[in-house]
Amino acid sequence: MKLNIDGLLVYFPYDYIYPEQYSYMLELKRTLDAKGHGVLEMPSGTGKTISLLSLIVAYQRAFPLEVTKLIYCSRTVPEIEKVVEELKKLMEFYCKQTGETNNFLALALSSRKNLCIHPEVSALRYGKEVDGKCHSLTASYIRSQRHSEPDLPLCRFYEEFDAVGRQVPLPAGIYNLDDLKDFGRRKGWCPYYLARYSILHANIVVYSYHYLLDPKIADLVSKELAKKSVVVFDEAHNIDNVCIDSMSVNITRRTLDRCQNNVDTLQNTIHKIKDTDAAKLKEEYRRLVEGLKEANVARETDVYLANPVLPDEILQEAVPGTIRTAEHFVGFLRRFMEYLKSRLRVQHVVQESAPQFLKDIFDKVCIDRKPLRFCAERLQSLLRTLEIADIADFSAVTLISNFATLVSTYSQGFTIIIEPFEDRTPTIANPVLHFSCMDPSIAIKPVFQRFQSVIITSGTLSPLDIYPKILDFRPVTMASFTMTLARTCLCPLIVGRGNDQVALSSKFETREDFAVIRNYGNLLLEMSAIVPDGIVAFFTSYVYMENIVASWYEQGILENIQRNKLIFIETPDAAETSMALEKYQEACENGRGAILLSVARGKVSEGIDFVHHFGRAVIMFGVPYVYTQSRILKARLEYLRDQFQIRENDFLTFDAMRHAAQCVGRAIRGKTDYGLMIFADKRYARADKRGKLPRWIQEHISDGSLNLTVDETIQLSKHFLRQMAQPFRQEDQLGLSLLTLEQLESEEMLQKIAQIAHQT
């Protein structure tokens, strides 16, 4: 249908529309008009992606000079592919309606592992191996070596692309990862580099967060993207963690040992080169003296080494004299490494700030701040000069030099913690140096500064106001949308007591309590008898789940559950879990029914949807608080308190509740779907916890379902499931939660829609 959104003609590729989609587009339009940033929460399964795409594409067509590009960031590869598929659908609709093929170019970009078509390289299993192998075939100096030794192996796809691929732009169209590969195969071009080159002139780019948030990658991939772009972070509820992760470094003794080897290798290579080709080193030295930046030609293949700090922090000056010659630099690295080694030889936990660290390093081994700042860049230059073929091995020394650069660049927002052993095993020495970022706004700041509109959206962003705080930006719109429902297809229940009135909670004091564990077991057992098909249960942590499973096994609860359903359990091994997941789905598919025991914050809870019969009930055992004894977390909480005035408890609860919401939200993926959401912990009943759940879940928690016993829960669930099992047709929804164009345009409906968006 064709919609009129605040004066903008929007093509929407469906015959019907959800009221909240309309409302969402309205808010989005306002954000784009204001050229500002927005935070929008809309329940999963209400067609967020298609609304976003429809509106932004329409906007781009209407105002091609205002918005030139859409950068859509999602979290997982399947998500990225889904977005592109939806985009395809939209474009097909445009084609049908307007009768002309429009000249939009949209493409997905992913790592080499997902795009490589080289028969040998793509056969490798791990992303790192693929990157390393690719690099060994395409690095600039290797290609230049080939001029003298023509029988060196090469990647014909890259050569072909390099020769002709850049002259002709990628023809307009929508390219998913597989389409890029197909195209690459047809033309004989490398799809990865083709995609990386093409994002510069594409209208829509879909890729993962890291390409924008991780400075090491963003610098290479996304540097030249236009300012007049709209950036969308979908599934952004964890965006702060992504930011923090990309700027944090951990150094263990093993890292240092490997680094030692790296440095030795460097030294040897330098010696060798000195004997054979001294001119090369001299040339490098000369360049560094002149402060010449590396010539930017043919550098795109050398991705592995980019500066770990944000572009605006990189010093635009020549490398200082102390580390200009190769030998001096290697000596410098050695000194730095020895210093780190000595720091790891601690008996007790040390925590210090970056300036303290810098002062200490100056006092002990006389290393200045300035050369440290250039460490990463200098290493980059050296590795290129030495023309080391097998580059993947140098990750340790790269890590160390990145750390050096980071620690000397940022004096604020970071902390250094040295732990001599793990908390759980105090007898085994395993010293780790954590250099951890505490301020997510550091990594995302350039994104907010550079692009005119940044939209942060997800199904679970409550409470909305905390994101602008911790990411340090000022949004023009903040809105939370509810899900209009013709039938209440979600049923959140809070179980606070067992049948024997024992309070259910996963809090630390009662964690080992057998009564609680038994009651949790009873809950699952009884649910397994009444819920059809799939049940997913989440635990607060892996260790907790292991303990509970073991004691359920001893008590014979699992055996009884097996009478009703098959049991599958998440393990730390991703491959094993994938298999369990597939079997779980198979068991749901063939009618046998299954239970998946899983972990909040785990991979399953973050990336897998349990649509329809794959998840008729989600049980959240306990409140998934993060492990609060961690020193890194404590430091971060302190920082949040001092810098952003966020109370520790508020943040912890917020973090726990967003994960709980993520977990239970996995079961509902649409209005035709239905599912129970069972919060098995009495603490959920408290207003401070409940109030942090997304609005679309919160508004279905009635006062009557706050502190239920297991039996009451079963009764309510039975009732709910029986209601949901009635046939549900389109006509039932029409006019309430599903609108035709005429209904949408009626005055009354427009008023109703205005209430859907909950402004904060």
Add this chain to the structure above:
Amino acid sequence: MAALSEEVLLVLKKVRQRKQDGTLYLMAERIAWSPEGKDRFTVSHLYADIRCQKISPDGKAKIQLQLVLHTGESTTFHFSNESTALKDRDAAKELLQQLLPKFKKKANKELEEKNRMLQEDPVLFQLYKDLVVSQVISADEFWANRLGDISNADPALYNNNNKQEVGISGAFLADIRPQTDGCNGLRYNLTADIIESIFRTYPAVKQKYSENVPHNLTEKEFWTHFFQSHYFHRDRINTGTQDIFSECAKQDEKGLKSMVVQGVKNPLVDLLSLEDKTLDEGYGVRTAPPSTSNANRTVKESSNAAIIKRFNHHSAMVLAAGSRKGETPTDQASETSSTDGNSKDSDFFQPPVKKVKLQEAIEYEDLQRENRIKTVALNLKKSDRYAHGPVPLQSQHYTTSQDIINSVNYIQHEMVNYKPNLTQVLSSTAASSAIAALSPGGILMQTGAQQAINQMIPTEVQGELKHLYAAAGELLRHFWSCFPVNTPFLEEKVIKMKSNLERFQMTKLCPFKEKIQRQYLSTNLTGHLEEMFQTAYSKFHIWQTRRMMRKT
């Protein structure tokens, strides 16, 4: 009375029942007992009626065997022959063990089958109501040649789900509840079902069983070992004792690994390829998971991990055991297609799993208008057969597909170059008058204008007539199927069927006839039916007179 033809499988003397000595007979279809000195059975149970058998524990003085019926009643036999009592009992037990499952399945299957047929076929159901419920013929008679038809018919053609395998209960191991026997020991009760479940789920155990029983171990010893083994109690840490099941555990481990290595087909659940760009080693806040080396894992932890692994494996095996049968044909199909060398084509036509899953994931069914007509999916077992038609056994007798294509091309060619022979055509007036004459209402079509029985008669009467036709047809079929009458059984049946026919005519047909006569005097709707009955009667009379003549 015992039919003479019954086959007696086992006779056991000196078996007491209600304190009376007697003899126990195990026949092909029933178990029976007669008191001493009498020649009739006071106790007789069909195997199909028996739910289960129970035996007295080994140590007990009385050696007994109890049969529990579906109705809940039970009968106890006491084996009182001092020297061989135990042997006798075990012999009876063994035989029953073999026999009972067969009948259990049969009885259920038949009932289910009948039920299903009635549900699926409304005509049959109506017929059943007309004939059986109104007691024209008995239910057995009704089914007598129905079921026969079915078993003769190609079951695959009839319904693929016909033979759906019963899966395995996920909790079959839990059902083996150990009981303490009072002197510091455990007893496990195993049934044939459980053993089958174990074998189906853990083929490795089955292999061990066939390797070791009975030459190395007795059956009992085997299962004792099994329950004592580390394999069964997976949470116990292997103490290194050499038992025959340690190999099974290793095999399972291997199987699990190979499953993991194979990876998953559905890319949406593949956690390995979920992340686009993982952080390099050493970056990130979360430290690497604690090293999984056994050094810093406590015994408890690793046993917990073992339990989790075991549950995953167990569930996967149970699932696989249920679907194993179904998988094999598809495997074969894929193999055959790949031998053709056109497996690539099939890849091309079949959208890859990934694409399908993605499409599914982005589908909003309620946002779309439902305007597609629901089509019936064509379920092809062998797609190439569909594409090429039946493959000839001796190709020279048939035309090959190439020939067919050629001839089609030829015909096409002919059609393109078709030139009407204009000298031999009708004039246009003659042609149009011929068409008019042949159209409904034309001169030549007048006799066919018995139009519209459906317009003259209200629908309920039509429906009734249809039922009558169906019921009469069914009865007549029974009747005619008796000819030629060459056995005494058929003779009996034909007489019965004739009386059935008469009864039907009296109770059903006549009232109907009167009813329509009251309303529609003009049409003789039942004429044909009566004619059919008359034919049957006359045939019967001819047969009867002949028989009389032969007898006299």
